[in-house]
Amino acid sequence: MSHPPLIQGRDASVGRSVWRDISLSSVTAGLVAVLIGYGSSAVIIFQAAEAAGASEAQIGSWLWALGIGMGLTSLGLSLRYRMPVLTAWSTPGAALLATSLPGVPMAQAIGAFLFSAALITLCGITGLFGALVKRIPASLAAALLAGVLLRFGMDLFVALEQQWLLPLAMLTTYALSRRLIPRYAIVAVLLVGVGVAVGQGQLSLAGVGLTPTVPVFTAPEFALSTLIGIGIPLFVVTMATQNLPGIAVLRAAGYSAPSSPLIGWTGAATLALAPFGGYALNLAAISAAVCMGREAHEDPARRYTAGVAAGVGYLIMGIFGATVTALFAAFPAPLIMALAGLALLGTIGNGLAGAVEDASQRDAAVVTFLFTASGVTLLGIGAAFWGLLAGMAMLGIGNARRRR
Template sequence: MSMLSFKGFSRDISTSTVIAGFVTVLVGFTSSAAIVFQAAQALNASPVEIGSWMLALGLGMGLTCILLSLRYRVPVVTAWSTPGAAMLITTAAGVPMPEAIGAFLVSAVLIIVAGFSGWFERMINRIPISIASGMLAGVLLRFGLDVFMAMKTQFVLTFAMFCVYLIMRRFLPRYAVVAALALGILIAALQGLLQVDTIRLQLAQPVWTTPQFSLGSIIGVALPLFVVTMASQNVPGVAVMRASGYSVPISPLIGWTGAATLVLAPFGAFALNLAAITAAICMGREAHEDASKRYVAAVAAGGFYILIGLFGATVGAVFAAFPKELVLAIAGLALLGTIGNGLATALMHEQEREPALITFLVTASGVTLFGIGSAFWGLVAGALAMAILCRRE
């Protein structure tokens, strides 16, 4: 990064963007890290190897977030493939670790080809913005609902966070999520809900596994991992960027996530991809009122992901120290504006309103078919409705 671009970045950085980056990592890690641990255990990974997985994934997510966001000056947030990890728990059980690593490499090569060849971008460009926005709102709906569901078990904590969020939205909107998080941590500490005594930080060690290739692991692990990652992660990830108003070349983004996976797979990085839910946190108004400066939030998230990687699996204790209700509340509050904007854009044009609504409902339903999540099927249902109901001008 040149000195000029560094000065521009230093001017753009703010407390709200750093907090948005932290919340992004907090939500991403607490919501799915356990699934990654289970996937590693299904392959009989030792504790040291699990730490290596977290190191490789953390470095991969961190570097891609930082470098791609700085390159394009838009918030590019990457993540591990949560559906891919869930698939590994069942389909990769009993597969030797070297063959699993070989399957990760094959999947990474397929992602690289899909990205840099441009065919994935050509396909994704055909999705109307109303359908993409309906999908975005559907994906995030449960997070908005969780703010109020959390009040059932921790009313004082979550209601206080909700109230301070509203007050700050009225007077200092940029710091609404910051204030809600700070108050939540304070109340949790006063109520004895912070489990800080469980925190034991220890640097992770990289463990190289020499890959082996077999037809069975390629068909049974690599191909499903590729399909699930592209359909359940990269398609919604691109749709979130488009629905948030960001225009950036998609092909290199997909290609570079595949390249990062290819380099880090021998250490346990099974699949990296564009994020959807956590990306929306960095792309919303709570990260920064100026949309052109929200890329800093993604850079901050990358920094936090690298810290996670360096401390491996043991850093999970840091995130586990927060009560579940605090995490649910802060995620929902951080995404309220994005949910509202998604619904407003989805329903803006009367001709496309019903297909967008169908997309929203299918996505929000959480239906999963053939191992592929509801975000993809929401897009399919919306496209079908659009083709039948909307006449071409």
């Protein structure tokens, strides 16, 4: 299989004019990427913030911080390197938080966000990114991801107990859309879900207005159990399942991506925005792919303008994070459960496939998956950390046996 030649990013000082390079197709691609990013996983951010006991104002602040962070980094990095560099919030990280944060004070959660961001920034600045994450076998990282997300996939069917028509309509839409319009499947699911909810009188948007968000600052507290149980798994999940695919997507599209600076900037942005709820920013993969094809622009050297358009779109969404919060607060619970489950269905499947692909690591991966999915807490530390530790230990024992 041949790969496209690598496109070297231009320095902004010698780059071409954005106004000359931009096109309707690149702007459309950027805005579609924003729509896919929010439509597929904003609901999971909402659940993660609620798990931390966040008020409606704090949930709006989370979405403000994430939107502003994604907007500034996507806009700045795309202009700096003249390639479509999109960032995103860590969807698996949000899922991890939704299962790990109940009972954890908000201040300690913010401390864990800062700790994870510091580790990511350090990896980017020192160039340790590749070396550190590669020490974690891909099968165990995939198993960790699948274990964290399992509950969301099951909630899709749990929602059938509460109301069968809404999740069933959304599931049917997902199946048809994956065949006919796979890129917009989750957007179609969201639209159908909202339509059914409105038809049944379960959704009222009377109290939703276009309101700018006022960010809420939370002073961090650092508790060792929270740093280990939440901060480290958040770092691992973000690096292994988000940043690595993000770099891979850029290079697969033919762009010579400078991985360390990109990782460093996402970590630094998270450090700045964590006290406002910006728990983890990383390189985008799925939404970024929308901006890297011929649909964005025939000329690969001009596709960076799609990243610029996406950055502007994220900034607007961040400024009106309170409106997004009010919108999702108006959704009925079965709609949110079904939407989250369907949005993560492909990720769960990929995680399970990656976990069991290598037969020599399969037992260790299954232990990681089951331990993580169990949700147990030991010594005040969550299941994701123990699942990874148990899998690494089992893999080490198996490797030692084979060497003998």
